[in-house]
Amino acid sequence: xxxxxxILCLCLLLSLGLILSLAAPTLAAASINGEIKLDERxxxxxxxxxxxxxxAEFKLKVASELSGQAAGYAELKLRTADGPDVxxxxxxxxxxxxxxxxxxxREAYIDIFGFPLSNLDIRAGKQRIAWGTADKLNPTDNLNxxxxxxxxxxxxxxxxxAMKLTGYFDNTTLTLASLPVFTPAAMxxxxxxxxxGYINAYLPAGMTLVSSESQxxxxxxxLGNSMYALKLARTIWGQDxxxxxxxxxxxxxxxxxxxLTAVSATQMASALTMTYPEIQVLGYDLAGSFNDIxxxxxxxxxxxxxxxxxxxxxAGTTTTEVGQYxxxxxxxxxxxxxxxxxxxxxxHGFFDERGSTLSDFLITRIEKKVMDDDVLxxxxxxxxxxxxxxxxxxxxxxxxxxxxATEIELGGFNITGAAxxxxxxxxxxxxxxxxxxYSF
Amino acid sequence: xxxxxxxxxxxxxxxxxxxxxxxxELSGQEILDKSQKLNEADSRAASMEMKLIDKDGEVSKREVxxxxxxxxxxxxxxxxxxxxxxxxxxxxxADSDDEMMYLYLxxxxxxxxxxxxxxxxxxxxSDFSYDEIGSTGYNDDYKAERLDDExxxxxxxxxxxxKSDAEYEQLIMWxxxxxxxxxxVEMYKEKKRSGKAYLELRKVMTAEKITKTGKYWMPFxxxxxxxxxGHKTVLTMSNVKVDDDVPDDYFTQRxxxx
Numbered sequence: 001x002x003x004x005x006x007i008l009c010l011c012l013l014l015s016l017g018l019i020l021s022l023a024a025p026t027l028a029a030a031s032i033n034g035e036i037k038l039d040e041r042x043x044x045x046x047x048x049x050x051x052x053x054x055x056a057e058f059k060l061k062v063a064s065e066l067s068g069q070a071a072g073y074a075e076l077k078l079r080t081a082d083g084p085d086v087x088x089x090x091x092x093x094x095x096x097x098x099x100x101x102x103x104x105x106r107e108a109y110i111d112i113f114g115f116p117l118s119n120l121d122i123r124a125g126k127q128r129i130a131w132g133t134a135d136k137l138n139p140t141d142n143l144n145x146x147x148x149x150x151x152x153x154x155x156x157x158x159x160x161x162a163m164k165l166t167g168y169f170d171n172t173t174l175t176l177a178s179l180p181v182f183t184p185a186a187m188x189x190x191x192x193x194x195x196x197g198y199i200n201a202y203l204p205a206g207m208t209l210v211s212s213e214s215q216x217x218x219x220x221x222x223l224g225n226s227m228y229a230l231k232l233a234r235t236i237w238g239q240d241x242x243x244x245x246x247x248x249x250x251x252x253x254x255x256x257x258x259x260l261t262a263v264s265a266t267q268m269a270s271a272l273t274m275t276y277p278e279i280q281v282l283g284y285d286l287a288g289s290f291n292d293i294x295x296x297x298x299x300x301x302x303x304x305x306x307x308x309x310x311x312x313x314x315a316g317t318t319t320t321e322v323g324q325y326x327x328x329x330x331x332x333x334x335x336x337x338x339x340x341x342x343x344x345x346x347x348h349g350f351f352d353e354r355g356s357t358l359s360d361f362l363i364t365r366i367e368k369k370v371m372d373d374d375v376l377x378x379x380x381x382x383x384x385x386x387x388x389x390x391x392x393x394x395x396x397x398x399x400x401x402x403x404x405a406t407e408i409e410l411g412g413f414n415i416t417g418a419a420x421x422x423x424x425x426x427x428x429x430x431x432x433x434x435x436x437x438y439s440f
Numbered sequence: 441x442x443x444x445x446x447x448x449x450x451x452x453x454x455x456x457x458x459x460x461x462x463x464x465e466l467s468g469q470e471i472l473d474k475s476q477k478l479n480e481a482d483s484r485a486a487s488m489e490m491k492l493i494d495k496d497g498e499v500s501k502r503e504v505x506x507x508x509x510x511x512x513x514x515x516x517x518x519x520x521x522x523x524x525x526x527x528x529x530x531x532x533x534a535d536s537d538d539e540m541m542y543l544y545l546x547x548x549x550x551x552x553x554x555x556x557x558x559x560x561x562x563x564x565x566s567d568f569s570y571d572e573i574g575s576t577g578y579n580d581d582y583k584a585e586r587l588d589d590e591x592x593x594x595x596x597x598x599x600x601x602x603k604s605d606a607e608y609e610q611l612i613m614w615x616x617x618x619x620x621x622x623x624x625v626e627m628y629k630e631k632k633r634s635g636k637a638y639l640e641l642r643k644v645m646t647a648e649k650i651t652k653t654g655k656y657w658m659p660f661x662x663x664x665x666x667x668x669x670g671h672k673t674v675l676t677m678s679n680v681k682v683d684d685d686v687p688d689d690y691f692t693q694r695x696x697x698x
Contacts, residue, residue: 341558404523
């Protein structure tokens, strides 16, 4: 399959060129923009200094509005892998293995404005539907799946195929969205090891795991399993308020069944079943400003179906029932004297958490631009409180803007966490990074 | 010299003297009010190019498209540089207690509510604040006192009203007697040294190329200089349209993200 990638890439670029040349007479209304990035990261554990990330990225964005009634947008992302994908002598003869890359159609959608009624807009295609008023920590934003692959953009979302209809009625906006096929979250590279850790935690003392099977079941792509959502938003007394409803699937897999079987006196085998629970989410958003202080509140009440976790072992069967639960984010921001920007949020319930025992996080971001805005100093601090267990993550960052549309970012993060905290599982991920970005 | 010549001469003299007399009688507040009312268009649309010039003379450019309707609705769309292209900024109920500001970030496909404290922040790295871009009036925030005219222009001292949250305590303003357009504004902030308060000059705005467009006089070039940083921004306007009936729809979240 990977062998086809260069051909696919070439075809796409040729098609793009052909489309652009054919559309030359109308190109006045089309714009081509993009980004070039280099992202280098290394573990900062003081011993291995291993490079954790080594990626160059080319992003192409094409937007066209040929009339005031319709528009199109597409975004292609071509990215190198962290290193060569070479594991055999034969691989050395494959350019795509030696210089590995991936191509992603990030977004591709069509906008039809004022159709079928003048106050209605339709957007159809692969798209990001971003809901919620909080800053990146949005429990009501459940339409697109999470992308956990990049630790620095944790909580990022993957655009998916959808149809969105937005109606504007004076001060009120009604949005309806339909997502025909479920797409799961992209999990971090440490997902496999965290699953092993989960299984090992249930092994009786003195037993070792000799074999493990896992089965992942996605919802069938049927009309009945299509996901849909609606949101009603309105400004009341200067406050932006919305209520929303989502019926679909949780994009993070649930470890629904783990069966441990003894194969000898000291050895065990495991069989793990992972599913994606059906969820209904009732959301409430609020954003406003008081005395020049911005504030927001986002509450999501989740009603899952079949989100229980069962563990069957020689010691017996235990089932953790997961009923209705509520996640929320509340935050504020303010620009103080000397243009010092502070943004603080309290988040109840981490992205992948479900059930009644949810962690709490205080996330603080402080920013200050210096040297005629050519340099941005930022400090991110995430403090975790999880039933008496605490953890901290500090992330200082310096961004340089040596020229227009050009950014150099230098930063790092240090993570500590007491046993049992979410952050303790990331404690060995301390890293430093250097990123370059140019937009055109 | 016949009677006809005398009458014509008297009429000409009256025509010349009366505006000057009238101008002399105007109070500072009246001049400030007039400068706002005379040039208050129902709507404006303009392309703006900003040249940011640092103390070493290095220049970078920004381009935006600007629309306003009445005194309370403004929309700004960022055209360049590429990293901010597509960003939109919408202000509703401007300069009032119910002011609402929204920022559209195309990379996130999201509209964010912006707090009022961000108003005094730099607009795209320029020497203009968000509050100063598109703002046409001073009389909501300042009371004016007339000083002695200078170089054929009115000179006013504007003191911040008690309840105002305007950034500067005092402004010294020069106003064109013909166009009633501020041609120079010096902005002072209160500082304290050894327990004594004093006013420090922070920024100077200079308006040039004042031209009549439709019924209104307006500057086509505005320079804002940050005196402390030695940095300045030259804002040049083009494709200016006034009273061109900008649709109300433009000042909505629907249009902000288009």
